[in-house]
Amino acid sequence: MTEEKNKLKGRIVLSALLPAVTNLTKAVLPKSEPWGSTVASAGSVAVTGDNHGSIVNVTAQTLIVERQIARELPSYLSKVVARFSEDLSEYNSGSKRALPPEVDVKLAYNDFPPSHHLITDYSKYLNILESTYRGVEQSNDDARRLVRRRAAVAYTDQLHRLCIAHSIKRAQAHDFARLNAVTLVMGVVAALMADFPSGGTIHVMHETAHLAVCLIVADAVIECEVLERPADALAS
Numbered sequence: 001m002t003e004e005k006n007k008l009k010g011r012i013v014l015s016a017l018l019p020a021v022t023n024l025t026k027a028v029l030p031k032s033e034p035w036g037s038t039v040a041s042a043g044s045v046a047v048t049g050d051n052h053g054s055i056v057n058v059t060a061q062t063l064i065v066e067r068q069i070a071r072e073l074p075s076y077l078s079k080v081v082a083r084f085s086e087d088l089s090e091y092n093s094g095s096k097r098a099l100p101p102e103v104d105v106k107l108a109y110n111d112f113p114p115s116h117h118l119i120t121d122y123s124k125y126l127n128i129l130e131s132t133y134r135g136v137e138q139s140n141d142d143a144r145r146l147v148r149r150r151a152a153v154a155y156t157d158q159l160h161r162l163c164i165a166h167s168i169k170r171a172q173a174h175d176f177a178r179l180n181a182v183t184l185v186m187g188v189v190a191a192l193m194a195d196f197p198s199g200g201t202i203h204v205m206h207e208t209a210h211l212a213v214c215l216i217v218a219d220a221v222i223e224c225e226v227l228e229r230p231a232d233a234l235a236s
Contacts, residue, residue: 151220
């Protein structure tokens with residue numbers, strides 16, 4: 001008899017505790033999230049424990065852009081080089097310049113950051129630029145020099161404009177240019193972009209067009225056609 005009473009009391013106590021345990025479980029696990037799920041937030045990547053959750057790839061758009069650039073750049077760059085070396089006899093005057101100094105010396109002299117995208121992109125895509133020049137030189141063996149001269153003329157013009165805007169005298173232009181290297185180089189990029197717009201009959205992404213011109217300008221920087229050359233630098 002006593003044993004039956006104890007079992008009855010146990011069932012009563014368990015019944016009383018069950019609602020409280022249920023409410024506690026609901027409070028710990030929100031209704032909107034199933035047991036074991038993981039929610040991606042703040043640009044993170046999450047996979048749910050039951051393999052039914054979404055995977056968020058934050059670099060997908062970047063990969064798409066890079067792949068399209070890889071498809072478009074060789075053809076577009078070839079057109080830019082061919083266009084800029086088409087009829088530039090007016091830029092083919094003056095004495096021949098000596099070979100450029102070492103690149104790191106040139107960049108340091110002009111306080112131009114070696115980590116700038118113009119330099120890092122040049123290192124990455126140099127092989128495409130070289131093959132492009134070789135291709136265009138089959139029909140115009142002066143293409144490379146003429147394109148660099150085109151960039152040099154744009155640089156001289158940018159420096160002249162900047163000196164006028166800041167009332168800088170001609171004798172101070174060299175030092176002034178060294179203090180404004182990044183501004184001047186990006187001004188050259190903008191000027192050449194305007195000379196060869198990405199619209200018209202050639203349709204590519206803006207990123208591809210900008211990269212193509214940046215490669216040409218970077219090549220001109222390294223070959224001392226753009227930015228200032230150290231007066232006592234040794235030729236490489």
